[in-house]
Amino acid sequence: MKRVRKVLAVCSFVVALLGASSTAVAQDASTRPPSSPDVTPWEAHMGYRGTFVESPGFNPFSTNDYLPQFTLGASRALFPTGRFTLAAGLSWDYGGTDATARGASTGLTVDRFTVPLTLRYALWRWLHVFVTIAPGVTYASAHVDEASAPASLVKTSWMPSGDASAGARWAFADTHVGPYPIVFWLTAEGGYAWTAPMQLSMSPDLPSSDPRQTATTDLGSLAMNGGFGRLGVSVSF
Amino acid sequence: MRTLAYPACLATIAASIAACSNRPGSWDTPPPAQPLNAYGLSSAAIVLDDPLHRAVALRPRAGQTLDRTELPIGHQLLSAQVSPDLSRLFVLSAGDAPRRSTKDQYPSLTVIDGSGATPSSQRYEMAEPLSNLAIDPEGHWVAAFAGSGNATSFVENPNEIVLFDLTKPPGSSNPISRTIRSFGGTPQRLLFTPTLHLPAGPRRLLVIETDRDVSLLDLDHAADNPPRPEITVRLTNGSDTRILTPAGAVVDDGDPTRTDDARVAVWTQNDTNVITLQLAPSAQGSPNDFEPVINLTDVGGLPSQLEFVHTDGGLRVAALVPSLTSAVLVEPDTSVTEAVQFPAAYGSLAIVTGVTGSGAGGTDVALLWNANSSGGVAFWTLGVTAGQPYRSVEVLGISDDVQSVLDVPNPHPELKVLETKSASAFYVLDLSTRTAAPLETMSSATVTVSPDGRRAWAFEPHASELAALDLSTLHPVPLYVDRPIDAVFDVARDDGGRGLVVLDGDGNVGATVFDALSPDTATSRLYSGLLLEGL
Numbered sequence: 170m171k172r173v174r175k176v177l178a179v180c181s182f183v184v185a186l187l188g189a190s191s192t193a194v195a196q197d198a199s200t201r202p203p204s205s206p207d208v209t210p211w212e213a214h215m216g217y218r219g220t221f222v223e224s225p226g227f228n229p230f231s232t233n234d235y236l237p238q239f240t241l242g243a244s245r246a247l248f249p250t251g252r253f254t255l256a257a258g259l260s261w262d263y264g265g266t267d268a269t270a271r272g273a274s275t276g277l278t279v280d281r282f283t284v285p286l287t288l289r290y291a292l293w294r295w296l297h298v299f300v301t302i303a304p305g306v307t308y309a310s311a312h313v314d315e316a317s318a319p320a321s322l323v324k325t326s327w328m329p330s331g332d333a334s335a336g337a338r339w340a341f342a343d344t345h346v347g348p349y350p351i352v353f354w355l356t357a358e359g360g361y362a363w364t365a366p367m368q369l370s371m372s373p374d375l376p377s378s379d380p381r382q383t384a385t386t387d388l389g390s391l392a393m394n395g396g397f398g399r400l401g402v403s404v405s406f
Numbered sequence: 407m408r409t410l411a412y413p414a415c416l417a418t419i420a421a422s423i424a425a426c427s428n429r430p431g432s433w434d435t436p437p438p439a440q441p442l443n444a445y446g447l448s449s450a451a452i453v454l455d456d457p458l459h460r461a462v463a464l465r466p467r468a469g470q471t472l473d474r475t476e477l478p479i480g481h482q483l484l485s486a487q488v489s490p491d492l493s494r495l496f497v498l499s500a501g502d503a504p505r506r507s508t509k510d511q512y513p514s515l516t517v518i519d520g521s522g523a524t525p526s527s528q529r530y531e532m533a534e535p536l537s538n539l540a541i542d543p544e545g546h547w548v549a550a551f552a553g554s555g556n557a558t559s560f561v562e563n564p565n566e567i568v569l570f571d572l573t574k575p576p577g578s579s580n581p582i583s584r585t586i587r588s589f590g591g592t593p594q595r596l597l598f599t600p601t602l603h604l605p606a607g608p609r610r611l612l613v614i615e616t617d618r619d620v621s622l623l624d625l626d627h628a629a630d631n632p633p634r635p636e637i638t639v640r641l642t643n644g645s646d647t648r649i650l651t652p653a654g655a656v657v658d659d660g661d662p663t664r665t666d667d668a669r670v671a672v673w674t675q676n677d678t679n680v681i682t683l684q685l686a687p688s689a690q691g692s693p694n695d696f697e698p699v700i701n702l703t704d705v706g707g708l709p710s711q712l713e714f715v716h717t718d719g720g721l722r723v724a725a726l727v728p729s730l731t732s733a734v735l736v737e738p739d740t741s742v743t744e745a746v747q748f749p750a751a752y753g754s755l756a757i758v759t760g761v762t763g764s765g766a767g768g769t770d771v772a773l774l775w776n777a778n779s780s781g782g783v784a785f786w787t788l789g790v791t792a793g794q795p796y797r798s799v800e801v802l803g804i805s806d807d808v809q810s811v812l813d814v815p816n817p818h819p820e821l822k823v824l825e826t827k828s829a830s831a832f833y834v835l836d837l838s839t840r841t842a843a844p845l846e847t848m849s850s851a852t853v854t855v856s857p858d859g860r861r862a863w864a865f866e867p868h869a870s871e872l873a874a875l876d877l878s879t880l881h882p883v884p885l886y887v888d889r890p891i892d893a894v895f896d897v898a899r900d901d902g903g904r905g906l907v908v909l910d911g912d913g914n915v916g917a918t919v920f921d922a923l924s925p926d927t928a929t930s931r932l933y934s935g936l937l938l939e940g941l
Contacts, residue, residue: 228429229938270938271437271914316913318934319888373934380928381888384472386935 205294206246206254209352209405216240216401218262220362226369226391229270230277230311236393238264240401244285252291260285260303270388274314279393281307281364283332295340299358303332307364307393313371315386322371322386330393334360338403346406354403364393432458432941442911443483446895447520448492448857450475451907453915455937456483461497461518462915462936463525466897466905470919470931476940477527480514484537489545492857493521494572496548500535515550515570515581523900530576532568533583540596540612546573547625549612550581551593564592567614569628582629586636590649591616598625599657602668605687606695613670615652620672620683624694634693639700641672643679650674658714660721669738670698671723673709680705680712680725682738703741705734710753715770717788724788728753728776733786748774749801750781756811758785761820761837773822773837774799775808783808783824785840802842804833811835815859818877823853823862832864834880843880856896856922858904865891865908872908874925886927887918896922914938 218238227234244258265278283305289297307330313322336358343352369388375381435457443454450463456479463475480499487496495518502510513535518527538553552564565588570581586593597613612628614621614636623636641650653675660667670683683698707727715724715735723736728751735744752774759770769789775782782804789798806826814821824833824842832853833842848871851864855877862875864882868890874883889910897905904922909915914937920930 223428228433228941232429232434234428268433270433271435271941273913273935273938313935313938315935315938317889317910317916317936318913319932322934371935373932382470382929382931384931384933386933387939 205291206249206256206289206405209350210246210249211243212245212256212258212354212403212405213243214240214260214354214356214401214403215242216356216399216403218264218397218399220393220397221395222393223395224366224390224392226367226389227277227393229313229369229388230268230275231266232268234395236264236266236277236279238262238279238281240399242285244287246289254289254291256285256287256289258285258287259283260305270313273316275312277309277311279307279309281305281330281362283330285332289338296337297340298335298337300335301332301358301360303334305330305332309364309367309391309393311369311371311391312374313386313388318373318386319381319383320373320375323374324367324369324371326367328365328367330362330364332360332362332397334358334397334399336360336399349406352405354405356401356403357399359396359398362393362395362397366390366392430941437914437937438911440892440911442892442909442915443486444893444895444909444911445486445488445495446492446857446893446897446907447488447495447518447525449898449900450520450525451893451895451897451909451917452495452518452520452525453909453936454479454483454486454497458937458941461495461516461527462940463518463520464897464907464917464936465525466899466907466919468899468901468903470905470921470929472907472917472919472931472933474936474939475525477516477518477525478529479516479518479527480529481511482535484535485539487539487541489541490543491545493545494519496539496541498535498537498539498550500537503535515548515568517548517570517572528576530570530581532581534563534566534568536566536568540598542572542598544598544600544610546571546610547598547612548572549596549598551596553592553594567593567596567612567623569612569625571629579629584623584628584633584636586614586616586621586623587638588616589619589638589640591618594652595654597655597657599670600659602657602659602685603662603665604668604685604696605665609696611657611670613655613657615655615672617651618649620652620655620670620681622670622683622685622698624696637694637698639681639683639698641674641681643677644702648676650677650679653709654712656712656714658721669714671712671714671738673712673725675708678704678707678709680709680723680734680736682723682736684738701738701741703736703743705736705743706730706745709734711755713755713757713772715757715772715788716759716768718769722788724755724772726752726755726774728779746786746799748784748786748799750776750784751779752776752781752784753779754811755786758822758837773811773835775811775824777807777809777827779807782806783811783835783842785837800840802835802840804842804844806831806833808833812853812855812862814855814862814877815857818859821859821877823855825853834862834875834877845875845880845882854894854896856904858896858898861896861922863894863896863906865894867891874906874922883925885920885925885930887930888932889916889918 242260262281267276283303285303289299338356370385482500484498497516501513536550595615612623688697707729709725753776772786787798806828812823820838822835872885892911906920906922917933
């Protein structure tokens with residue numbers, strides 16, 4: 170349900186932006202400001218990301234091998250050269266999945282922090298293609314509410330990770346806020362996500378002062394690797 | 407309209423993704439239903455995970471760690487039983503019915519062997535699902551039969567007995583299927599005899615009690631082709647037409663120097679006669695090389711148990727007759743009887759000769775108790791005592807009803823643990839000193855004796871209280887586990903130590919592991935979700 174709500178939220182946001190952009194395009198089509206990066210070098214983006222994870226360690230937490238995430242990020246064009254632009258930024262993907270494992274409620278939340286380095290090529294002023302490499306780190310938190318355990322079984326871990334992707338973006342609207350030009354982009358990209366494996370040695374979530382000796386429950390190794398896609402909107406200014 | 411196309415597209419993609427699923431079905435399979443199907447072998451505790459067709463062997467190690475090994479078992483668990491020496495677990499499965507593909511399983515017996523360094527399993531297929539097991543105490547045979555209970559298939563042959571030769575691998579000649587001749591009865595209980603010295607040589611027999619007769623099957627010729635037929639003895643008292651229903655059977659080889667005095671004694675649920683079958687040489691042309699000579703002896707009331715006993719007058723069949731508050735000793739050759747009056751109506755008997763410090767002259771000493779009435783326990787000396795043969799009955803002052811008597815292995819065979827119906831006590835009976843030490847409990851306790859004979863464990867099922875009892879000193883050590891206790895197994899470790907595995911059947915099964923030789927809650931270790939692993 171959480172995932173559905175997030176998808177609906179993203180869709181609503183996109184609809185709102187599209188509506189606003191249609192109006193803007195109709196009103197000011199002939200005076201569209203340049204989408205050139207030297208005019209609007211800063212960019213903020215948000216989007217919906219889905220990753221297909223085929224690791225056996227993902228099975229306790231998902232019934233469909235799919236990890237949905239919400240993306241927030243920002244970047245700046247660094248070296249505009251003709252039609253090429255190199256941009257660097259920061260990005261945060263947050264999401265999770267829940268399921269049941271043999272009757273026990275399970276959940277996995279994933280925070281992915283990356284530094285995307287993007288090389289863009291302007292096919293037209295309103296359509297860019299790009300490739301991105303995004304090294305980073307991932308924080309994963311897994312839990313299993315198992316009846317035979319004295320407390321919820323948990324495991325958290327930081328892992329190195331990275332993305333490689335390619336995509337395109339379309340400048341579907343632009344406007345001015347005072348003297349400042351603003352361009353709205355619709356972005357689609359796909360690629361491959363890599364994350365170092367995480368050993369799912371689940372331990373009861375007991376206070377550190379608890380004197381009981383507990384053993385771990387081994388659910389295998391989780392490697393959140395796989396193809397991913399992302400749809401998003403961004404604003405450059 | 408165009409603005410609506412984008413979210414629609416997104417929703418379509420998301421729905422398509424959500425529809426994809428290749429998660430193994432094991433994650434959606436619920437854990438085994440209660441009660442927990444767990445069994446203790448000498449070196450492992452076994453949890454049966456029937457929904458996933460596997461057994462999980464739990465072997466304690468030093469530091470209260472736990473090794474886990476998965477073994478496959480047949481589909482659709484019917485029943486399981488541990489061998490008397492605690493080395494093997496036998497699991498009967500119905501297989502897949504209806505069998506729609508070649509991958510679907512036939513009914514089978516899975517033998518889990520826990521005696522090696524690593525537990526192993528072997529599966530013997532059979533043609534018909536059978537839900538009852540009889541295990542040979544000598545470890546050679548296992549028999550599967552329908553017995554009482556619900557039918558396991560649309561058409562069932564209740565007289566079919568499937569014999570598994572555990573000394574041979576599965577194959578076309580193992581197991582052996584035999585259908586015993588029926589005179590309207592169906593097998594209810596099976597008894598493997600020890601080696602009997604019969605006229606044609608040593609033999610092992612399978613005694614098959616149906617609900618109206620007794621059959622004897624020669625196990626040493628069970629695989630002959632054509633098979634030797636079993637010998638069926640139809641039970642009747644000779645004076646009316648009632649169908650007599652066997653209630654149990656005991657076997658004695660007799661004098662080891664003779665080959666014509668092995669006997670089977672049978673008592674019934676509805677007749678006062680004791681039936682003895684002396685296994686004599688067979689007539690010429692008989693398909694078997696022995697035949698039973700039948701003898702009936704009226705003991706005056708319904709016997710609750712029979713036992714062959716050695717008295718100073720020779721071998722006798724002792725029949726406990728609670729309705730007469732007595733036992734009747736039957737001379738098996740002449741059927742001469744002698745009643746021995748008891749101070750209470752004892753219904754159960756165990757021979758305890760050799761550990762009581764008595765029984766001189768080759769005579770037996772028996773322990774008497776009755777689970778259905780008070781009277782505690784008594785020792786019955788079957789030799790001459792003070793000139794009164796068979797009359798030495800020594801009653802111990804236990805006021806509680808003794809529910810069951812647990813044997814204690816070496817090095818304390820002189821001890822018995824007496825479980826009572828009372829919620830407040832159990833007893834440790836010392837046969838050598840003929841004393842019974844009471845151990846009081848706050849609530850109804852289940853007691854198990856460790857296979858190494860050095861300690862007993864008492865716990866309240868589905869509660870957290872547990873206690874270790876050193877059988878040398880009778881010193882109890884109170885322990886505590888976080889989870890409700892479903893089963894307790896004292897298991898040998900590889901390093902020579904022992905571990906106590908306390909199982910909790912909630913959810914996907916948890917365990918608390920103690921060092922059994924120095925149990926302490928502070929050093930125990932908790933394991934959770936054992937059946938979530940290895941999926």
